[in-house]
Amino acid sequence: MPRPERLGRRSIFPPAALSSYEASTRQAATDRSPSMHDIRAIRDNPAAFDAALARRGLPPQSPAILALDAERRACITAAEQATADQNRASREAGAAKARGDEAEFERLRSLVAEKKAEIARLTEEARQKDRALEDLLLRIPNLPAPDVPDGADESGNVELRRWGRPRDFAFPPREHFEIPAARAGMDFEAAARLSGSRFVVLSGAMARLQRALAQFMLDLHIAEHGLEETWTPVLVKAETMVGTGQLPKFAEDSFQTTDGRWLVPTAEVTLTNLVAGLIVEEASLPRRYVAHIQCFRSEAGSAGRDTAGMLRQHQFEKVEMVSITRPEDSDAEHARMTRCAEVVLERLGLPYRTVILCAGDMGAGARRTHDLEVWLPGQGRYREISSVSTCGDYQARRMNARLRRATGGKPEFLHTLNGSGLAVGRTLIAVLENGQEEDGSVTLPEVLAPYLGGARRVTAEGRLTA
Known part of the structure; x- marks a missing residue:
């Protein structure tokens, strides 16, 4: 038997059950990033996701999931922008130092420090949103197969x-x-x-x-x-x-x-x-x-x-x-x-x-x-x-x-x-x-x-x- 390759664990997300939802998750499973693997399928078809959960007697979950996901992504985007700003300010500070513009150098150095703190704050916020999203998804049950009969008990x-x-x-x-x-x-x-x-x-x-x-x-x-x-x-x-x-x-x-x-x-x-x-x-x-x-x-x-x-x-x-x-x-x-x-x-x-x-x-x-x-x-x-x-x-x-x-x-x-x-x-x-x-x-x-x-x-x- 071939020896399997061992990987690290990843974040945990609910799968698809209704056929329309399954189609999107099967595709997504081949091109996911290392975390939040099936969130894309929920984004693509939140109504099918909630309809499947309704068969288990659960209220809609996609609004809370997608809200957390949007907040998490907004933090990541803002952190990426702050990183770009920091890198640009760092380069400009070097140029100011080289031409002897001490006032501009000090302003840019202060801006680099501000952006560094902003990046740390946004990164931590994104991490907290990620943990909250994962915890929410961990608690959501599997979705029933289409041939499972409806019923409450x-x-x-x-x-x-x-x-x-x-x-x-x-x-x-x-x-x-x-x-x-x-x-x-x-x-x-x-x-x-x-x-x-x-x-x-x-x-x-x-x-x-x-x-x-x-x-x-x-x-x-x-x-x-x-x-x-x-x-x-x-x-x-x-x-x-x-x-x-x-x-x-x-x-x-x-x-x-x-x-x-x-x-x-x-x-x-x-x-x-x-x-x-x-x-x-x-x-x-x-x-x-x-x-x-x-x-x-x-x-x-x-x-x-x-x-x-x-x-x-x-x-x-x-x-x-x-x-x-x-x-x-x-x-x-x-x-x-x-x-x-x-x-x-x-x-x-x-x-x-x-x-x-x-x-x-x-x-x-x-x-x-x-x-x-x-x-x-x-x-x-x-x-x-x-x-x-x-x-x-x-x-x-x-x-x-x-x-x-x-x-x-x-x-x-x-x-x-x-x-x-x-x-x-x-x-x-x-x-x-x-x-x-x-x-x-x-x-x-x-x-x-x-x-x-x-x-x-x-x-x-x-x-x-x-």
Whole structure:
């Protein structure tokens, strides 16, 4: 694989989503100056930019963006003029000195000093305007793809398909934390003593079952889906979180350490940032990564939601997929990644449905998102177990991750995609609830037997057995 060229990071700007806006940003990506790369596209088509944001329920942003941009450019222009004046005065002062005109020399020397101070002031003003503009743009979400349905919240999501038929139980199905087989190895009280609420201690069959699920997912993605197994840190720099969009707007959703690093909320952060600051050769694409990782989320704003059991935890495990592609390949890759996640559920025999999220329900970094929702009989409804998103060039712009075409030309921005394949703890919940029996035991999916020493069942006492 050719060695990529490493570049410095650049300023961060939102990408295009509506087709008219995309056209201008694709062109602009080839001839931008080293900062404010997509501001030209916003200048060229502010109405399309605001219309895309309106689909997310946001007010127009282009007036504030363009006002800051105009002020910044005015400062730069004035500084350039002051520099020209300073240079001219400096030359004239030299000439006055040479001809012995001391009065004129002193006047011009004073003017040079004034212009120097003016340049410093204007340069600092431009720098402040630049920082304000970047901060504003950093907080603006991705623009939805044209095929994303309109809607303000989850009620606007559209079901694409279903797989599997929910099981008919001859008894009232329990939630996972009520099933005797699970209770024996699922200790929330011990976790609360150790760490507080929204943690769990797994032991015995439950710990081994969770490990088996993660191993099964990894093996499936590596052997059949062509993903490259990767292991990455769970502590990252702030700029790494900025690159994938967790910072600055969503800082309260994550945990920060005392030395300024952040605990990752998902391996999307580290896997996507593997190309940060690089120019990637076209021949090396697509890059498809998979990682099993511990994830950490503060669950800010979720008070009172899913407090019982393992559904919403501060620390959890995911098998995460990330793809890095050429722009023209990202839509097909999105469908491919969605299918990779669906196959996991089908091999486990878990009924699910696939939905496309509406514009108002998507995460900030997504251009289009497919959610997989697994059937949980204990709750009697489908619950999210995977989100698979294409981000277009939104993250690549933030990270300055670019593509060099084999045919030459200036580098252009890559496209990035991410998705759970799957959330391990939620998969454990689904396996327990869908496989529960009236006597308190759990029948396990056949595909897990090789990872469990041949066991196909957890007894009501919490023991694995054939």
